[in-house]
Amino acid sequence: MAVNHLGIDAGQLEGATLALLPGDPGRVDLIAATLDDPTALASEREFTTWRARTSGRPVVVTSTGIGGPSLSIAVEELAQLGVRTFVRVGTTGAIQRGIAPGDVVISTGAVRLDGASRHFAPPEYPAVADFGVAGALIEGAAANDIRFHLGITASSDTFYPGQERRDTYRGYVLPGLDGSLAMWRALGVLNYEMEAATLFVMASTMGLRAGAVSGVILNRAETESLADGAVAVAEQNAVLVATSAAGLLVEL
Numbered sequence: 001m002a003v004n005h006l007g008i009d010a011g012q013l014e015g016a017t018l019a020l021l022p023g024d025p026g027r028v029d030l031i032a033a034t035l036d037d038p039t040a041l042a043s044e045r046e047f048t049t050w051r052a053r054t055s056g057r058p059v060v061v062t063s064t065g066i067g068g069p070s071l072s073i074a075v076e077e078l079a080q081l082g083v084r085t086f087v088r089v090g091t092t093g094a095i096q097r098g099i100a101p102g103d104v105v106i107s108t109g110a111v112r113l114d115g116a117s118r119h120f121a122p123p124e125y126p127a128v129a130d131f132g133v134a135g136a137l138i139e140g141a142a143a144n145d146i147r148f149h150l151g152i153t154a155s156s157d158t159f160y161p162g163q164e165r166r167d168t169y170r171g172y173v174l175p176g177l178d179g180s181l182a183m184w185r186a187l188g189v190l191n192y193e194m195e196a197a198t199l200f201v202m203a204s205t206m207g208l209r210a211g212a213v214s215g216v217i218l219n220r221a222e223t224e225s226l227a228d229g230a231v232a233v234a235e236q237n238a239v240l241v242a243t244s245a246a247g248l249l250v251e252l
């Protein structure tokens with residue numbers, strides 16, 4: 001029987017226990033195409049799913065949409081179908097100097113600026129990556145000669161005010177968010193994205209494994225503008241790291 005939102009059933013996964021999770025449905029076929037035997041399974045709302053193979057074993061690639069709430073649906077339903085290891089592959093804005101567009105961030109943990117993770121554990125509970133998955137991502141970066149940064153990510157529910165963006169329609173952020181980017185930078189946070197905290201808390205509380213790699217599309221210590229081609233390079237590098245890691249993780 002197909003799960004509620006993803007529109008796939010366990011038989012279609014052919015026993016896959018590892019999922020690659022981009023946000024963008026348009027990236028799923030591109031990621032699957034870098035693996036062996038890519039096969040489209042379903043496309044429902046923001047959730048597009050393909051199956052492929054790496055090291056001879058099945059893996060599933062499912063888009064989560066943007067943010068924790070929709071990611072939580074994808075992770076829940078993939079877990080129902082037998083997936084036990086989750087690798088988020090996304091994009092990010094760096095906030096520390098010395099992180100260049102095209103580098104990747106491998107998150108060891110995430111500041112819980114989301115709401116969805118609170119539906120799985122109280123705010124005192126840490127959002128941490130699985131060390132085995134993070135280690136495989138490090139090996140994936142090294143194998144592809146991609147510069148990586150290892151550390152803490154901030155996962156925000158919103159792209160604009162939660163990441164203290166002022167180049168917006170209203171140009172205003174609430175007092176509670178005013179100065180938040182500088183604060184997270186002072187506390188050593190590397191980058192902003194929108195999904196890792198929900199993923200990490202779900203995985204830890206449910207006995208699953210999760211990691212996250214994000215391609216850097218801009219460094220907000222230097223600019224608020226995207227350079228031409230920056231997104232494509234960041235995505236490509238994050239995908240290389242994640243698919244290399246998948247090859248290691250399915251063999252474990």
Ligand code: URA
Nearest residue numbers: 091092093192193194
């Ligand atoms: N994704 C985010 O959430 N923030 C950025 O700055 C870039 C990508």
